[in-house]
Amino acid sequence: MKSDSKAPRRFAPSRNGSSSSSRRAILLLVLATAGCGSGGSAARVAPAPYDLGSAKTVALLDASGSGPVDRFVDALISEAQKRGTTVVDSRRFGLRNGDLVRDRPRAAALLKEVGPDALLEVRLQGCPSLLGNRAVKETATDGTEYVKTLYGYRGECNARLEIVDVEGRELTSFEVKGTHSAVNYEEPRSQEQEPVRDRAVDATAALAAGRLAPRRGAN
Numbered sequence: 672m673k674s675d676s677k678a679p680r681r682f683a684p685s686r687n688g689s690s691s692s693s694r695r696a697i698l699l700l701v702l703a704t705a706g707c708g709s710g711g712s713a714a715r716v717a718p719a720p721y722d723l724g725s726a727k728t729v730a731l732l733d734a735s736g737s738g739p740v741d742r743f744v745d746a747l748i749s750e751a752q753k754r755g756t757t758v759v760d761s762r763r764f765g766l767r768n769g770d771l772v773r774d775r776p777r778a779a780a781l782l783k784e785v786g787p788d789a790l791l792e793v794r795l796q797g798c799p800s801l802l803g804n805r806a807v808k809e810t811a812t813d814g815t816e817y818v819k820t821l822y823g824y825r826g827e828c829n830a831r832l833e834i835v836d837v838e839g840r841e842l843t844s845f846e847v848k849g850t851h852s853a854v855n856y857e858e859p860r861s862q863e864q865e866p867v868r869d870r871a872v873d874a875t876a877a878l879a880a881g882r883l884a885p886r887r888g889a890n
Contacts, residue, residue: 726788729834729883730761730781732768738798738828739872746876747793754884759785768792771839782837789842791834791883796846798828798875800868802859821855824863826871832879845882849874 729751734740744760751758764781768790771778781787804822811817833844851870853863 726756728757728759728785728787728789730759730785730787730790732761732764732766732770732781732790732792734762734793734795736793736795736797736830738795739869740793740795742869743793743795743828743830743872743876746873747879750877750880751883754880756880756884758791758880758883759787761785761787761790768833768835768839768841771835771837787837789834789836791832793879794831796829796831798826798868798872800824800826800864800871802864805855819857821857822859823855824853824867826851826867826869828868828871828875830875830879832882834883847875847878847882849876849878 731744731747734744748758748760761781764777766774766777766781771790802822802824804820806818806820808816809819827848827850829846829848831844831846834842836842849871851867851874853860853867
C-alpha cells in the first residue's frame with residue numbers, strides 16, 4: 672500500500688452512504704499500518720551492517736591469535752560457502768592487508784591467481800573452555816530433598832575480522848563471539864573440554880560467515 676505523507680483528508684457525510692465506505696477505508700489503513708511493526712514483511716528488515724554488496728570471493732590473507740586458528744579457518748570457509756560466498760585460504764602468499772600497497776608484485780600475483788573481490792584478516796582473541804558448576808535441588812524416592820552439584824564446560828571464542836578491497840582500502844572490521852555449553856554431569860568430565868571449545872569456534876565462524884555473505888534483497 673502506498674503511503675501518503677499529506678495530512679489526512681476529512682470525509683464529509685454523504686446521503687448515499689459514502690461515509691460508511693470512508694470509515695471502512697480508514698479501518699483498512701489502520702490495520703495495514705499495524706501490520707508493519709515487529710513481525711512485518713521481510714522488506715522492512717534493515718540492511719546488514721557488514722554487507723559486502725556483490726562480493727563473491729574473499730581472500731583470507733592472514734589468520735592468527737589465541738585459539739585453534741586452522742579449525743576456525745576451515746569452519747569459516749565451509750560456512751561462507753553455504754551462504755554463497757567463497758573464502759579462499761590465501762595464507763601461502765605471505766601477505767597481510769597492509770602489504771597490498773607495500774608489496775605490489777606479490778599482491779598482483781595473488782589478485783591474478785585468486786581474483787578476490789575483497790581481502791580478509793582474522794585474529795582469534797581467545798577461545799577458552801572453562802569448567803563450571805551449579806547446584807540443583809533433587810527429590811529422593813522417599814520424598815526428601817537434597818542438593819546436587821552438576822559440572823559442565825562452557826566454551827567461548829572471540830574473533831576480530833578486518834576486510835579491505837583490492838586496493839587495500841578498509842571496507843569494514845568487526846568482532847564476533849560464539850559460545851557452546853556441554854551437558855551437565857555429576858562429576859567433571861575432562862574429555863568434554865576440547866569438543867566444547869571446538870563447537871564454540873565453529874559457532875564463531877558461522878557468525879562471521881553471516882557477515883561476510885552478501886545481503887540478499889527482500890521483496
